[in-house]
Each structure stands twice: as structure tokens, then as C-alpha cells.
Amino acid sequence: MINKKVAGVTEALQGVKDNMTFMFGGFGLSGIPENAIAELVKLNVKGLTCVSNNAGVDDFGLGLLLQQKQIKKMISSYVGENDEFERQMLSGELEVELIPQGTLAERARAAQAGFPAFYTPAGYGTEVAEGKETREFNGKMYVLEHAFDADFGFIKAWKGDAAGNLIFKGTARNFNPNMCGAAKITVAEVEELVPVGELDPNEIHIPGIFVQRIFQGAHYEKRIEQRTVRQRS
Amino acid sequence: MLDKNGIAKRIAKEVKDGYYVNLGIGIPTLVANFVREDIEVEFQSENGVLGMGPFPFEGEEDADVINAGKQTITTLPGASFFDSAMSFSMIRGQHVDLTILGAMEVAENGDIANWKIPGKMVKGMGGAMDLVASAENIIVAMMHTNRAGASKLLKTCSLPLTGVGCVKKVVTNLAVIEVTEKGFKLLERAPGVSVDTIKEATEGHLIVEGDIPEMNL
Numbered sequence: 035m036i037n038k039k040v041a042g043v044t045e046a047l048q049g050v051k052d053n054m055t056f057m058f059g060g061f062g063l064s065g066i067p068e069n070a071i072a073e074l075v076k077l078n079v080k081g082l083t084c085v086s087n088n089a090g091v092d093d094f095g096l097g098l099l100l101q102q103k104q105i106k107k108m109i110s111s112y113v114g115e116n117d118e119f120e121r122q123m124l125s126g127e128l129e130v131e132l133i134p135q136g137t138l139a140e141r142a143r144a145a146q147a148g149f150p151a152f153y154t155p156a157g158y159g160t161e162v163a164e165g166k167e168t169r170e171f172n173g174k175m176y177v178l179e180h181a182f183d184a185d186f187g188f189i190k191a192w193k194g195d196a197a198g199n200l201i202f203k204g205t206a207r208n209f210n211p212n213m214c215g216a217a218k219i220t221v222a223e224v225e226e227l228v229p230v231g232e233l234d235p236n237e238i239h240i241p242g243i244f245v246q247r248i249f250q251g252a253h254y255e256k257r258i259e260q261r262t263v264r265q266r267s
Numbered sequence: 268m269l270d271k272n273g274i275a276k277r278i279a280k281e282v283k284d285g286y287y288v289n290l291g292i293g294i295p296t297l298v299a300n301f302v303r304e305d306i307e308v309e310f311q312s313e314n315g316v317l318g319m320g321p322f323p324f325e326g327e328e329d330a331d332v333i334n335a336g337k338q339t340i341t342t343l344p345g346a347s348f349f350d351s352a353m354s355f356s357m358i359r360g361q362h363v364d365l366t367i368l369g370a371m372e373v374a375e376n377g378d379i380a381n382w383k384i385p386g387k388m389v390k391g392m393g394g395a396m397d398l399v400a401s402a403e404n405i406i407v408a409m410m411h412t413n414r415a416g417a418s419k420l421l422k423t424c425s426l427p428l429t430g431v432g433c434v435k436k437v438v439t440n441l442a443v444i445e446v447t448e449k450g451f452k453l454l455e456r457a458p459g460v461s462v463d464t465i466k467e468a469t470e471g472h473l474i475v476e477g478d479i480p481e482m483n484l
Contacts, residue, residue, distance in 0.1 A: 061314040061351070062337035064330060087351070114390030115337075124388075132389065135313060136355030136397030143352040154359065155400035159378075159431035162396060192331075204331035204348055205315045211350040239350075256330035262338040264322040 035230050038198035038222075038248045043073040046221045046247045047186075052079050053106075054185040057142060057213045058086040058096065062115070062259045065206030066095050067188040069223045069251040074099060083107040085182055087138060087209055089119045094257055103127065109182075111135035115259065134162060137179050139209055144181035145216035146244065151180045187217035190251075191240070194224035195233055198242025207239070215244030223251040269440045269457045269482075274408050276301040276484055278367055278438050281406055282308055289313065289358065289398060291368030292336045294408040298367055309345070311363055313354050313394040318346025335394065358394070359401045366402035368395060370409050370434075372424040375450040375471035377434045379407065380426035392429060399430030411439035411468045418470035420444065420451055441465050443482060450474055455482045 040046045047070065056074075060066030074082075075098050082105050089108055090097035099105050100118050107129040113119055122128035133141075134156040144152055153176035157163045167178040189210045192203035200222055202210055214220050227250035242248075269277065275297035282288060282298070284306035290296050299319075302308055310319040312334040319334060320341040328339040357363055370381040379399055382392040399405060412418055420437065437444045442465045443455035450472030453465060456479050466473055 061335075062333065064314075064333050064337070110391060112391035112393040114388070120388055130389075132391040134392055134396035135351070135394040136359055139351035139355055154397075156359070156397040158400060160396065160428045162392075202348075202350075204329065205312075205333050206331040207348055207350050208315050209351045212352045258328060258330045258333075258339060259337040260333070260339065261328055262322045262340070263325040263328060266324055 035197045036242070037196050038242060038245055039196035039227070040247045040249050042249050042252070043069045043223070046070070046223070046249050047073050047077065049219065050074065050077060050079055050186060053081040054079070055083040055183065056085070057182060057184045057187040057217050058084060059189045059208065059210030059213050060086060060088070060095070061205065061208035062088055063090065063095050063257050065190050065202070065208050065210055066090070067190040067223050068254055070188040070221060071095065071098060074104065075102060078102060078104065080104050081106045083109070085109045085138070085142070085184060087111050087135060089113045089116050091115050091259065092118050094255070107131065109133060109138070111138050139212050141179055141182045142209060142212040142216045145183065146212060146214065149181060151178055153177065154179055182216060184217035185219065187213045187220040189214055189220060189222040189245070191222055191224045193226045193228055193233065194222055194248050195228055195230045196248065197230055198222065198245030198248050199233055199238045200224070200240040200245065201233060201237060202239050211240050214240045219246045220244060221246065222248045224248065225251060225254055268460055272297055273457070273484065274438055274440060277443065277482055278406055278408055279303070281436070282365060284308070286364040287311055287317065287362065288365045288367065289363050291395070293369045295367040295369060296336070298408070311357060313358065315349050315351060315354050316342060316346060317349070318343045320346070355394070355397050358397055361401060361403055363402060364404060366398050366405045367408055368398065368405070370407045370419065372419050372421055372426050373407055373434050373437055373446070374421050374424045375446070377432040377446045378424050379429050379434050380424040381429050383427045385427065395429050399433045402433070405434050407434050407437045409437070409439055411441040418468055420469045420471050422471045441468055447474070452476070453479050455480055457482055458484070
């Protein structure tokens with residue numbers, strides 16, 4: 035067993051510097067690496083390029099990095115839940131690249147899988163395809179999109195072990211597995227770090243080979259963005 | 268004329284037994300409430316769930332189980348969770364049978380615009396561009412005209428496009444329209460709505476052939 039376990043978030047984020055590119059798992063606030071984000075706020079590294087499907091809300095998730103103006107550029111598919119984001123974007127302080135959600139997932143997966151680029155039909159004929167190579171396959175048009183090239187990937191899983199194996203829960207899985215092994219260093223935080231051998235190899239979603247550092251998060255708020263319920267009849 | 272629930276009710280009739288369906292935010296979400304109970308349908312949400320159920324009872328919400336609108340949901344027996352790349356493999360790979368989404372504008376050639384109004388806050392396209400570029404069967408659910416009364420069924424879209432030549436059918440508060448090579452073909456009228464009213468509200472080329480039946484809801 036190759037040990038990926040580090041003592042905590044401080045050690046896990048060793049080497050994080052200004053002007054780096056980071057990838058963050060999560061959809062809305064579900065499955066975001068809460069502890070890594072909190073540590074990045076503490077470290078106050080600046081000039082960051084952040085790849086994340088969403089940009090958090092004003093006081094949680096990547097919104098916390100935006101508050102301190104740590105982010106130079108966001109690459110996302112949907113960013114509408116954050117007033118500070120809007121202010122920085124409209125004032126030109128923040129550069130924003132909006133890309134189709136499936137393209138975001140696949141650019142991460144391509145980086146993980148060693149593909150430099152791939153063709154997707156998403157965005158063909160729209161401004162997303164402007165300046166990009168297009169090509170016809172079997173009568174349909176496709177756009178060439180490139181793999182991400184990031185310094186760190188911050189992942190949140192449900193359970194993990196010191197070997198770096200990960201299991202996700204529910205829709206908190208989302209982009210997390212696709213971003214494992216997609217950056218130079220993958221940092222996984224888990225709700226429960228269990229002894230090696232406890233996870234059934236049949237049930238592991240991401241093998242430890244894709245993870246460089248793993249730690250158990252000290253605390254998870256797991257905030258719900260849209261609490262919707264039905265009445266008991 | 269139909270309200271939003273009426274539009275959803277009419278679209279629900281397009282949902283067939285054995286379909287995997289992706290519902291967008293807004294009117295499309297309401298479609299789930301009107302699908303016949305004697306057929307088997309699974310709803311996919313692009314954040315990574317197939318077999319979505321209704322909202323949870325109060326006290327049973329789970330931050331780890333949400334839909335693409337970030338709402339807390341439940342799952343039904345037979346449901347599955349998966350990552351985003353696999354979710355879009357289902358979509359891009361045309362394994363999803365029907366996609367229902369909203370739009371700001373639809374053009375008579377099937378172009379759709381639903382993600383950006385220049386000069387206003389841009390929130391992003393989310394999964395809409397992947398969905399419209401890939402799905403074989405796309406139904407748009409929307410009001411026939413915008414708040415200012417202008418037609419949303421146009422010769423060409425004026426807003427930035429989400430996808431080109433992809434919409435197959437449009438269900439509005441006034442009509443059911445098929446997008447054909449020759450333009451918008453009127454299939455059905457909403458209850459109490461005349462063909463003339465629909466013509467007036469449609470800027471794009473409207474094809475009217477024979478008697479146009481009223482929707483059977």
C-alpha cells in the first residue's frame with residue numbers, strides 16, 4: 035500500500051502558490067472541498083484560475099475566495115448564485131470563461147485519461163465555438179476542445195483510505211471523480227478516512243493511483259442551496 | 268390559452284413508456300407531475316442521477332442528493348448516481364430519449380437561444396448546449412410571446428444561440444408546433460385559441476394545413 039495520507043489540510047495544500055490553476059469538484063454547494071477552500075482563504079493565495087462548475091454563493095464555497103479577490107479567472111458552466119461574482123465580473127476585475135457543462139466534465143476527464151483534446155457537438159454554431167477548430171464527422175459538426183492543465187485538483191469524497199481510494203455519496207459525486215488525476219497534484223478530502231482494507235475493492239469509485247494526498251476534513255457544513263420539500267398528506 | 272401547468276400537461280403526453288427523460292428548469296420540471304402513472308419513465312438530472320423522485324418530506328432533505336437546479340430531491344427504486352462525465356455520456360451519446368427545456372427564442376430552422384441576453388448578467392449555459400447539440404428529440408416548453416408581447420417563434424434568433432437546427436417541437440401557451448424543413452408547422456391549438464391568434468403571435472413562417480385540432484388535454 036502506497037500511503038497518501040497527510041496529517042491535515044495544511045500539509046495537503048503544501049506547494050499552493052499565487053497564480054496557479056486549480057480544479058474544484060462540486061455541483062452548486064454539493065460535494066465541494068470545504069476544508070481545502072477554507073485553507074485557501076487562510077493562505078490568501080491570489081491571482082488564481084479556478085475551474086469549477088459553479089462559483090459558490092456569497093458566503094460559502096468559492097464565494098469565500100471571491101470575497102478576498104483571490105480569483106483572477108473562473109472557468110465554469112453556471113455562475114448565477116453570487117452577487118460578489120456578478121459585481122467583479124461586470125467591473126472587469128474577474129475574467130470569466132463560460133463553457134458547456136458536459137465540456138467542462140470531459141475536459142477534466144481528458145486530462146485524467148491522457149487525451150490532449152476531443153471533439154464535442156456542444157456549442158457548435160454558438161459563440162462558444164468561436165476561434166476553435168471544427169470538423170464534420172458522419173454529417174454532423176463538432177468543436178475541438180482541450181484537456182485542462184491544472185496545478186492542483188481539490189476533491190471531496192464521502193469515504194476514503196490511506197491508499198487514496200475514494201467512494202462518493204449521492205449527487206455529491208458530480209465532477210469529483212472526473213477531476214481526480216486531472217491536475218498535477220490531486221488533493222482529496224473525505225468525511226470518513228477508514229482503515230486500509232475496510233473499503234470493498236468492488237465498491238471503490240476512484241482508485242488511489244489518481245490521488246496524491248488524502249485527509250479527513252475537520253468539519254463539514256454541507257449547506258443546502260435550495261431546500262425543497264413536499265407536504266406529508 | 269394554457270398556463271404553465273397546461274403546457275407541462277400537454278408535453279407530458281409526449282412522454283412514452285420506457286423513456287429516459289431530461290427535464291430543464293422551469294416549466295419542464297412541472298412535466299413530471301403530469302406523466303401517466305401506468306407507464307415507466309426515468310428522469311435524468313445532469314448533475315448525476317437517474318431515477319429522480321419527488322421532493323423529500325420535511326426533515327428528510329439530504330445535502331448530497333440534489334437535482335441540477337440544486338433542489339433537494341429523492342430517488343426512486345432502481346435509481347443510480349454517477350459522475351458528470353458519465354452523465355453527459357448519457358446525453359451526448361444519445362441514450363436519453365427525450366429532452367424538454369425552456370427557451371427565450373426558437374427560430375423556424377430549429378435554432379434555439381436560451382442562455383444569454385447581451386448587456387444583462389450572464390449566468391451561463393449549464394448543460395443546455397450539450398443537451399441541445401446531442402439530443403435527437405428536443406421539445407421546447409415556453410410562452411409563445413415574451414413579457415413585452417413580442418413573438419418568441421422567429422425567422423432567426425436575435426439572441427446568442429445555444430444550439431443550431433436542433434429543436435423538433437415547441438409547446439406554448441397557444442399551440443403545439445413542429446419544426447420542419449419548411450418552417451413552423453402548426454399541429455394543435457390550445458383550447459379556445461384561434462389559428463389567427465397563433466399566426467399573429469408567430470413571427471417565423473407558420474405552416475397551416477387543413478383543420479387544426481384543439482389540444483386534447
